[in-house]
Amino acid sequence: MEYGKTVEQYWQTLNDRDWQAFGALLHEGMVYEIPQTRERVRGKEAYIDFNKTYPGDWTLAIVHLVADQHRAVSQIAFRDDGQEQVGISFFEFKDGLICRITDFWPVAYEPPLRQSRFIERY
Amino acid sequence: MEYGKTVEQYWQTLNDRDWQAFGALLHEGMVYEIPQTRERVRGKEAYIDFNKTYPGDWTLAIVHLVADQHRAVSQIAFRDDGQEQVGISFFEFKDGLICRITDFWPVAYEPPLRQSRFIERY
Numbered sequence: 547m548e549y550g551k552t553v554e555q556y557w558q559t560l561n562d563r564d565w566q567a568f569g570a571l572l573h574e575g576m577v578y579e580i581p582q583t584r585e586r587v588r589g590k591e592a593y594i595d596f597n598k599t600y601p602g603d604w605t606l607a608i609v610h611l612v613a614d615q616h617r618a619v620s621q622i623a624f625r626d627d628g629q630e631q632v633g634i635s636f637f638e639f640k641d642g643l644i645c646r647i648t649d650f651w652p653v654a655y656e657p658p659l660r661q662s663r664f665i666e667r668y
Numbered sequence: 669m670e671y672g673k674t675v676e677q678y679w680q681t682l683n684d685r686d687w688q689a690f691g692a693l694l695h696e697g698m699v700y701e702i703p704q705t706r707e708r709v710r711g712k713e714a715y716i717d718f719n720k721t722y723p724g725d726w727t728l729a730i731v732h733l734v735a736d737q738h739r740a741v742s743q744i745a746f747r748d749d750g751q752e753q754v755g756i757s758f759f760e761f762k763d764g765l766i767c768r769i770t771d772f773w774p775v776a777y778e779p780p781l782r783q784s785r786f787i788e789r790y
Binding site for chain 2: 652
């Protein structure tokens, strides 16, 4: 699970603001996308800048990490100012480096009326 | 990638409304959760009912699938009435059957003001 290790280091170095070690995991031509906002960042330096300038005194922790020979997916808990957000990231690799990250930030919503009677709220 | 195959069959049989084949992939004591709505369904029969009674003439297709020895994650395109939604599901297994599914449904949102100048919209 080599890619799993890379993703662990990715989150650890980001959490530590260790930009040199963080950058060492990224492919020069990497692409970062958030489909929900249709935002895109192209290139390693741009992506480091995006993270460096991200406001707040946030911390993060890995909740789930799944990796195979081609890809990895993580779920993180992103904590800032007493709030916790779920982040889900799909990672792709090239030459052992991260070449694509697709991030999702699912937020709470009110459920629709369900037709099944077997649903509980927690 | 045995669990990957199970998840492929899960989505195929759900898409086909083949409830017998769908149920054969599920552990009796399975738990299904949507953290965004804090909804939970307990047990195989209840979960089949939840899916059987889900309204609409929907179809779905796998976009990404990642699986390791312990877990699997899929991203699907869920299509209903001309609309397409992203669904992300984390799967856990017991005795070769699906024993836990955690579903996320991230929706579009307006991005916050970014401090980095390296962000494009697409």
